[in-house]
Amino acid sequence: MTNDQQILDCLKDPSTKEQAFRHLISKYKERLYWHIRKIVLNHDDTDDVLQNTFIKIWNGLDSFRAESSLFTWLYRIATNESITFLNQRKRKMMSSLTDENEYLVNNLESDTYFDGDHWQLLLQQAIAILPDKQRIVFNMKYFDEIKYEEMSEILETSVGALKASYHHAVKKVEEYVKSHETRLD
Amino acid sequence: MKMQISINILKIKRTEIKLFEFKDVKAIYLNIMHKEEGNIEPEFMKRLGTNPFRTPDGYFDSIEDRIMEKIQLPEKKKSTSAGILRILKPVLGIAAMLALVFLLVNNPFTKNTVNTEVSSALTPSVKDDSTFNFSLIDESTLVNAIFSNEKSTVADINPDEMLAYLSSGLNEVEIYSEIQK
Numbered sequence: 001m002t003n004d005q006q007i008l009d010c011l012k013d014p015s016t017k018e019q020a021f022r023h024l025i026s027k028y029k030e031r032l033y034w035h036i037r038k039i040v041l042n043h044d045d046t047d048d049v050l051q052n053t054f055i056k057i058w059n060g061l062d063s064f065r066a067e068s069s070l071f072t073w074l075y076r077i078a079t080n081e082s083i084t085f086l087n088q089r090k091r092k093m094m095s096s097l098t099d100e101n102e103y104l105v106n107n108l109e110s111d112t113y114f115d116g117d118h119w120q121l122l123l124q125q126a127i128a129i130l131p132d133k134q135r136i137v138f139n140m141k142y143f144d145e146i147k148y149e150e151m152s153e154i155l156e157t158s159v160g161a162l163k164a165s166y167h168h169a170v171k172k173v174e175e176y177v178k179s180h181e182t183r184l185d
Numbered sequence: 186m187k188m189q190i191s192i193n194i195l196k197i198k199r200t201e202i203k204l205f206e207f208k209d210v211k212a213i214y215l216n217i218m219h220k221e222e223g224n225i226e227p228e229f230m231k232r233l234g235t236n237p238f239r240t241p242d243g244y245f246d247s248i249e250d251r252i253m254e255k256i257q258l259p260e261k262k263k264s265t266s267a268g269i270l271r272i273l274k275p276v277l278g279i280a281a282m283l284a285l286v287f288l289l290v291n292n293p294f295t296k297n298t299v300n301t302e303v304s305s306a307l308t309p310s311v312k313d314d315s316t317f318n319f320s321l322i323d324e325s326t327l328v329n330a331i332f333s334n335e336k337s338t339v340a341d342i343n344p345d346e347m348l349a350y351l352s353s354g355l356n357e358v359e360i361y362s363e364i365q366k
Contacts, residue, residue, distance in 0.1 A: 018253065025249045033245070037238055047244075054252045116237025124237065143236075 004070040011061055025054055028071075031144075032078045038139040039082040041104055041128065043113040045089075053081045068153060075154040083132055104128035126176035130169050137162055138169040 007027070010020030032053060037046040056077050064073055086104075093103050105128050108114060108121070116124065127135055136155065140146045141162075148159045155162070 021256075022249050022253060025252055029245055029248050033240070034236075034238075041238075043238075043240060050248070051252055051255060055255060058256050111238075113239045113241065114237055115239055120237040 008064075008066075008070060021058060024057070024070075028074055032074060035075060035140070035144060036078055036082050038127075038143055039079070039136060040086060040107070041114075041124070042107040042111045045085065045107065049078075049081050049085050052085075053078045056081060072150065072153045076156075079136060079154065083136075086132070122177055122180055123173065125180075126173040127169075129176065130172055133157075134165045134169040134172070137165040138173070141166050 007020050007024050010016040011024070013020075029050070033046060033050050036049045036053065037043070040046050040049055053074075057074060060077070064070075068076075090103050105125055108124050108128060114121075114124075127138060130138060133155075137151065140151050140154075141148075146154075148162050151157075151162055152159050157165075
Protein backbone atom coordinates (compact mmCIF):
# COMPACT_ATOMS: atom_id res chain seq x y z
CA MET A 1 0.00 0.00 0.00
CA THR A 2 2.43 2.68 -1.13
CA ASN A 3 0.34 4.42 -3.73
CA ASP A 4 -1.76 7.38 -2.54
CA GLN A 5 -4.82 6.11 -4.39
CA GLN A 6 -4.51 2.72 -2.69
CA ILE A 7 -4.26 4.42 0.70
CA LEU A 8 -7.32 6.55 -0.07
CA ASP A 9 -9.32 3.50 -1.18
CA CYS A 10 -8.45 1.63 2.00
CA LEU A 11 -9.31 4.70 4.11
CA LYS A 12 -12.85 4.55 2.76
CA ASP A 13 -13.32 0.98 3.97
CA PRO A 14 -13.98 0.87 7.76
CA SER A 15 -12.25 -2.51 8.06
CA THR A 16 -8.96 -1.18 6.63
CA LYS A 17 -9.23 2.46 7.66
CA GLU A 18 -6.88 2.35 10.66
CA GLN A 19 -4.25 0.32 8.90
CA ALA A 20 -4.38 2.64 5.89
CA PHE A 21 -4.02 5.66 8.13
CA ARG A 22 -0.92 4.13 9.69
CA HIS A 23 0.50 3.82 6.18
CA LEU A 24 -0.38 7.42 5.47
CA ILE A 25 1.43 8.53 8.64
CA SER A 26 4.47 6.41 7.77
CA LYS A 27 4.61 7.80 4.27
CA TYR A 28 4.25 11.47 5.11
CA LYS A 29 5.46 11.84 8.72
CA GLU A 30 8.97 12.96 7.87
CA ARG A 31 8.05 15.33 5.08
CA LEU A 32 5.33 16.95 7.17
CA TYR A 33 7.58 17.04 10.22
CA TRP A 34 10.29 18.97 8.38
CA HIS A 35 7.77 21.27 6.77
CA ILE A 36 6.31 22.12 10.18
CA ARG A 37 9.72 22.29 11.83
CA LYS A 38 10.89 24.97 9.40
CA ILE A 39 7.87 27.05 10.34
CA VAL A 40 7.79 26.64 14.12
CA LEU A 41 11.52 25.81 14.50
CA ASN A 42 11.44 24.10 17.87
CA HIS A 43 11.24 20.29 18.01
CA ASP A 44 8.75 20.03 20.87
CA ASP A 45 6.39 22.50 19.20
CA THR A 46 6.77 20.64 15.92
CA ASP A 47 5.85 17.37 17.62
CA ASP A 48 2.64 18.93 18.99
CA VAL A 49 1.72 20.47 15.65
CA LEU A 50 2.48 17.27 13.74
CA GLN A 51 0.21 15.22 16.00
CA ASN A 52 -2.56 17.81 15.71
CA THR A 53 -2.10 17.80 11.96
CA PHE A 54 -2.60 14.05 11.70
CA ILE A 55 -5.61 14.20 14.03
CA LYS A 56 -7.10 16.93 11.81
CA ILE A 57 -6.38 14.79 8.77
CA TRP A 58 -8.09 11.79 10.38
CA ASN A 59 -11.14 13.87 11.35
CA GLY A 60 -11.31 15.46 7.92
CA LEU A 61 -10.92 12.34 5.80
CA ASP A 62 -14.56 12.49 4.75
CA SER A 63 -14.13 16.04 3.49
CA PHE A 64 -11.13 15.23 1.30
CA ARG A 65 -11.94 15.84 -2.33
CA ALA A 66 -9.98 14.06 -5.02
CA GLU A 67 -9.57 17.28 -7.03
CA SER A 68 -6.38 18.05 -5.13
CA SER A 69 -3.66 15.50 -4.53
CA LEU A 70 -3.32 13.90 -1.13
CA PHE A 71 0.12 15.45 -0.72
CA THR A 72 -1.25 18.94 -1.40
CA TRP A 73 -4.10 18.46 1.04
CA LEU A 74 -1.78 17.20 3.81
CA TYR A 75 0.66 20.07 3.30
CA ARG A 76 -2.18 22.57 3.44
CA ILE A 77 -3.43 21.20 6.76
CA ALA A 78 0.09 21.11 8.17
CA THR A 79 0.72 24.71 7.08
CA ASN A 80 -2.53 25.95 8.55
CA GLU A 81 -1.93 24.09 11.81
CA SER A 82 1.56 25.58 12.07
CA ILE A 83 0.33 29.12 11.48
CA THR A 84 -2.54 28.69 13.95
CA PHE A 85 -0.10 27.35 16.54
CA LEU A 86 2.32 30.23 16.03
CA ASN A 87 -0.43 32.83 16.23
CA GLN A 88 -1.66 31.34 19.50
CA ARG A 89 1.84 31.32 20.95
CA LYS A 90 2.57 34.83 19.76
CA ARG A 91 -0.64 36.13 21.34
CA LYS A 92 0.33 34.52 24.64
CA MET A 93 3.86 35.87 24.54
CA MET A 94 3.14 39.36 23.16
CA SER A 95 3.02 40.98 26.57
CA SER A 96 6.67 40.14 27.19
CA LEU A 97 8.03 40.57 23.67
CA THR A 98 8.71 43.73 21.75
CA ASP A 99 8.48 42.04 18.38
CA GLU A 100 6.17 39.12 17.63
CA ASN A 101 8.85 37.31 15.63
CA GLU A 102 11.19 37.54 18.57
CA TYR A 103 9.29 34.49 19.78
CA LEU A 104 10.62 32.48 16.86
CA VAL A 105 14.19 33.64 17.33
CA ASN A 106 14.00 32.71 21.02
CA ASN A 107 12.45 29.41 20.04
CA LEU A 108 15.34 28.65 17.74
CA GLU A 109 18.00 29.63 20.24
CA SER A 110 16.43 27.53 22.98
CA ASP A 111 16.03 24.45 20.80
CA THR A 112 18.44 21.75 21.88
CA TYR A 113 17.94 19.96 18.58
CA PHE A 114 19.53 22.69 16.49
CA ASP A 115 23.10 21.92 15.48
CA GLY A 116 23.70 24.64 12.92
CA ASP A 117 26.91 26.60 12.64
CA HIS A 118 27.02 30.41 12.79
CA TRP A 119 25.96 30.75 9.18
CA GLN A 120 23.02 28.43 9.55
CA LEU A 121 21.92 30.12 12.74
CA LEU A 122 22.18 33.49 11.01
CA LEU A 123 20.14 32.25 8.06
CA GLN A 124 17.47 30.80 10.37
CA GLN A 125 17.31 34.02 12.34
CA ALA A 126 16.91 35.96 9.11
CA ILE A 127 14.11 33.62 8.03
CA ALA A 128 12.46 33.79 11.46
CA ILE A 129 11.90 37.53 11.24
CA LEU A 130 10.18 37.32 7.85
CA PRO A 131 6.40 37.74 7.71
CA ASP A 132 4.64 34.36 7.97
CA LYS A 133 3.68 34.06 4.32
CA GLN A 134 7.14 34.96 3.04
CA ARG A 135 8.74 32.62 5.53
CA ILE A 136 6.61 29.68 4.43
CA VAL A 137 7.23 30.39 0.75
CA PHE A 138 10.95 30.76 1.37
CA ASN A 139 11.15 27.47 3.28
CA MET A 140 9.11 25.56 0.75
CA LYS A 141 11.15 26.86 -2.15
CA TYR A 142 14.61 26.93 -0.68
CA PHE A 143 14.63 23.91 1.63
CA ASP A 144 11.83 21.65 0.41
CA GLU A 145 12.38 22.50 -3.25
CA ILE A 146 8.68 22.48 -3.98
CA LYS A 147 7.70 23.81 -7.39
CA TYR A 148 5.76 27.05 -7.55
CA GLU A 149 2.83 25.29 -9.23
CA GLU A 150 2.55 22.80 -6.39
CA MET A 151 3.07 25.50 -3.81
CA SER A 152 0.29 27.47 -5.47
CA GLU A 153 -2.14 24.61 -4.82
CA ILE A 154 -1.02 24.13 -1.24
CA LEU A 155 -1.11 27.79 -0.25
CA GLU A 156 -3.98 28.69 -2.58
CA THR A 157 -2.00 31.62 -3.96
CA SER A 158 -1.08 32.49 -7.54
CA VAL A 159 2.33 31.53 -8.89
CA GLY A 160 3.10 35.21 -9.58
CA ALA A 161 2.37 36.17 -5.98
CA LEU A 162 4.52 33.30 -4.72
CA LYS A 163 7.45 34.36 -6.89
CA ALA A 164 7.11 37.89 -5.62
CA SER A 165 6.98 36.64 -2.01
CA TYR A 166 10.09 34.55 -2.56
CA HIS A 167 11.90 37.45 -4.19
CA HIS A 168 11.10 39.77 -1.27
CA ALA A 169 12.04 37.07 1.22
CA VAL A 170 15.43 36.50 -0.38
CA LYS A 171 16.16 40.23 -0.43
CA LYS A 172 15.25 40.58 3.24
CA VAL A 173 17.29 37.55 4.22
CA GLU A 174 20.26 38.90 2.28
CA GLU A 175 20.01 42.30 3.94
CA TYR A 176 19.75 40.73 7.37
CA VAL A 177 22.75 38.49 6.82
CA LYS A 178 24.85 41.32 5.36
CA SER A 179 24.11 43.53 8.31
CA HIS A 180 25.02 40.79 10.79
CA GLU A 181 27.82 38.87 9.08
CA THR A 182 30.53 41.32 10.07
CA ARG A 183 30.08 40.15 13.63
CA LEU A 184 30.80 36.61 12.55
CA ASP A 185 33.84 37.27 10.34
CA MET B 186 46.01 15.72 -31.95
CA LYS B 187 43.38 13.12 -31.09
CA MET B 188 45.49 12.00 -28.18
CA GLN B 189 45.69 15.59 -26.89
CA ILE B 190 41.89 16.05 -27.03
CA SER B 191 41.16 12.85 -25.15
CA ILE B 192 43.65 13.84 -22.45
CA ASN B 193 41.86 17.18 -22.11
CA ILE B 194 38.49 15.44 -21.82
CA LEU B 195 39.86 13.23 -19.12
CA LYS B 196 41.15 16.27 -17.27
CA ILE B 197 37.75 17.94 -17.46
CA LYS B 198 36.02 14.84 -16.25
CA ARG B 199 38.39 14.57 -13.33
CA THR B 200 37.68 18.18 -12.39
CA GLU B 201 33.95 17.60 -12.63
CA ILE B 202 34.16 14.47 -10.53
CA LYS B 203 36.12 16.40 -7.91
CA LEU B 204 33.53 19.13 -8.00
CA PHE B 205 30.70 16.68 -7.43
CA GLU B 206 32.64 14.97 -4.71
CA PHE B 207 33.46 18.03 -2.67
CA LYS B 208 30.90 20.63 -3.53
CA ASP B 209 27.67 20.74 -1.70
CA VAL B 210 24.76 19.13 -3.49
CA LYS B 211 22.54 22.00 -2.52
CA ALA B 212 24.87 24.53 -4.08
CA ILE B 213 24.91 22.60 -7.35
CA TYR B 214 21.15 22.43 -7.35
CA LEU B 215 20.89 26.15 -6.71
CA ASN B 216 23.29 26.93 -9.53
CA ILE B 217 21.16 24.92 -11.94
CA MET B 218 17.97 26.53 -10.67
CA HIS B 219 19.56 29.94 -10.89
CA LYS B 220 20.21 29.45 -14.59
CA GLU B 221 16.85 27.83 -15.31
CA GLU B 222 14.49 30.14 -13.47
CA GLY B 223 16.52 33.29 -13.17
CA ASN B 224 16.65 32.69 -9.44
CA ILE B 225 18.08 35.27 -7.18
CA GLU B 226 19.68 33.43 -4.29
CA PRO B 227 22.65 35.39 -3.05
CA GLU B 228 26.05 33.76 -2.80
CA PHE B 229 25.93 33.07 0.95
CA MET B 230 22.83 30.89 0.56
CA LYS B 231 24.78 28.51 -1.62
CA ARG B 232 27.18 27.78 1.21
CA LEU B 233 24.43 26.22 3.29
CA GLY B 234 23.59 22.70 2.44
CA THR B 235 23.09 20.44 5.41
CA ASN B 236 20.03 20.43 7.61
CA PRO B 237 20.93 22.12 10.90
CA PHE B 238 17.90 20.69 12.66
CA ARG B 239 17.76 17.25 14.16
CA THR B 240 15.28 15.13 16.10
CA PRO B 241 15.65 13.00 19.22
CA ASP B 242 16.91 9.49 18.48
CA GLY B 243 14.18 7.17 17.27
CA TYR B 244 11.63 9.98 17.18
CA PHE B 245 10.06 8.85 13.92
CA ASP B 246 9.87 5.18 14.99
CA SER B 247 7.05 5.59 17.48
CA ILE B 248 5.04 8.39 15.96
CA GLU B 249 2.39 6.18 14.34
CA ASP B 250 1.57 4.54 17.69
CA ARG B 251 1.32 7.85 19.51
CA ILE B 252 -0.96 9.38 16.90
CA MET B 253 -3.18 6.31 16.60
CA GLU B 254 -3.49 6.21 20.40
CA LYS B 255 -4.64 9.84 20.41
CA ILE B 256 -7.11 9.17 17.62
CA GLN B 257 -8.59 6.10 19.27
CA LEU B 258 -8.87 7.61 22.75
CA PRO B 259 -11.86 9.95 22.15
CA GLU B 260 -13.60 7.24 20.11
CA LYS B 261 -13.29 4.74 22.96
CA LYS B 262 -14.62 7.31 25.43
CA LYS B 263 -17.54 8.05 23.12
CA SER B 264 -18.43 4.38 22.76
CA THR B 265 -18.17 3.73 26.53
CA SER B 266 -20.51 6.58 27.41
CA ALA B 267 -22.91 5.46 24.68
CA GLY B 268 -22.82 1.93 26.14
CA ILE B 269 -23.68 3.14 29.64
CA LEU B 270 -26.56 5.19 28.28
CA ARG B 271 -27.83 2.18 26.34
CA ILE B 272 -27.92 0.09 29.53
CA LEU B 273 -29.47 2.84 31.63
CA LYS B 274 -32.15 3.88 29.14
CA PRO B 275 -34.73 1.11 29.85
CA VAL B 276 -34.03 1.25 33.59
CA LEU B 277 -34.57 5.00 33.65
CA GLY B 278 -37.70 4.64 31.54
CA ILE B 279 -39.22 2.13 33.94
CA ALA B 280 -38.22 4.26 36.93
CA ALA B 281 -39.86 7.30 35.38
CA MET B 282 -43.06 5.40 34.71
CA LEU B 283 -43.17 4.00 38.25
CA ALA B 284 -42.58 7.46 39.65
CA LEU B 285 -45.47 8.83 37.63
CA VAL B 286 -47.82 6.02 38.67
CA PHE B 287 -46.76 6.46 42.28
CA LEU B 288 -47.51 10.16 42.07
CA LEU B 289 -50.93 9.65 40.58
CA VAL B 290 -51.91 6.96 43.07
CA ASN B 291 -50.62 8.61 46.22
CA ASN B 292 -51.94 12.09 45.63
CA PRO B 293 -55.69 12.07 46.09
CA PHE B 294 -57.14 14.75 43.83
CA THR B 295 -60.66 15.46 44.81
CA LYS B 296 -61.84 18.04 42.31
CA ASN B 297 -63.95 16.29 39.69
CA THR B 298 -64.49 18.95 37.11
CA VAL B 299 -61.76 20.24 34.96
CA ASN B 300 -62.23 22.24 31.84
CA THR B 301 -60.87 20.58 28.79
CA GLU B 302 -59.29 23.84 27.81
CA VAL B 303 -55.81 23.80 29.21
CA SER B 304 -55.52 27.53 29.29
CA SER B 305 -58.47 27.78 31.58
CA ALA B 306 -57.06 25.07 33.83
CA LEU B 307 -53.98 27.16 34.39
CA THR B 308 -55.63 30.56 34.70
CA PRO B 309 -55.36 32.45 37.96
CA SER B 310 -59.07 31.83 38.58
CA VAL B 311 -58.18 28.30 39.69
CA LYS B 312 -57.42 28.78 43.33
CA ASP B 313 -56.31 25.35 44.51
CA ASP B 314 -54.21 23.35 42.05
CA SER B 315 -53.88 20.42 44.41
CA THR B 316 -57.58 19.66 44.12
CA PHE B 317 -57.37 18.77 40.43
CA ASN B 318 -58.25 15.28 39.46
CA PHE B 319 -55.60 14.61 36.91
CA SER B 320 -57.04 11.21 36.10
CA LEU B 321 -59.82 12.98 34.24
CA ILE B 322 -57.46 14.77 31.91
CA ASP B 323 -56.27 12.97 28.85
CA GLU B 324 -52.53 12.54 28.40
CA SER B 325 -51.97 15.11 25.66
CA THR B 326 -53.90 17.74 27.55
CA LEU B 327 -51.81 17.05 30.63
CA VAL B 328 -48.58 17.33 28.67
CA ASN B 329 -49.73 20.54 27.06
CA ALA B 330 -50.68 21.92 30.42
CA ILE B 331 -47.27 21.15 31.87
CA PHE B 332 -45.36 22.70 29.02
CA SER B 333 -47.73 25.48 27.99
CA ASN B 334 -45.60 28.15 29.66
CA GLU B 335 -42.52 27.10 27.78
CA LYS B 336 -41.60 28.13 24.30
CA SER B 337 -40.64 24.67 23.11
CA THR B 338 -43.01 21.78 22.60
CA VAL B 339 -42.55 18.24 23.86
CA ALA B 340 -41.44 17.22 20.43
CA ASP B 341 -38.49 19.59 20.75
CA ILE B 342 -37.20 17.90 23.84
CA ASN B 343 -34.32 15.57 23.32
CA PRO B 344 -35.07 12.14 24.86
CA ASP B 345 -31.59 12.15 26.39
CA GLU B 346 -32.28 15.45 28.11
CA MET B 347 -35.53 14.04 29.40
CA LEU B 348 -33.72 11.01 30.80
CA ALA B 349 -31.03 13.16 32.33
CA TYR B 350 -33.69 15.25 33.95
CA LEU B 351 -35.57 12.27 35.32
CA SER B 352 -32.42 10.74 36.68
CA SER B 353 -31.14 13.89 38.27
CA GLY B 354 -31.79 12.61 41.76
CA LEU B 355 -35.13 14.23 42.43
CA ASN B 356 -37.52 12.33 44.59
CA GLU B 357 -41.18 12.01 43.76
CA VAL B 358 -42.23 15.01 45.78
CA GLU B 359 -39.61 17.20 44.12
CA ILE B 360 -40.61 16.01 40.66
CA TYR B 361 -44.21 16.76 41.50
CA SER B 362 -43.38 20.22 42.75
CA GLU B 363 -41.29 20.85 39.60
CA ILE B 364 -44.25 19.89 37.43
CA GLN B 365 -46.52 22.17 39.39
CA LYS B 366 -44.35 25.24 38.75
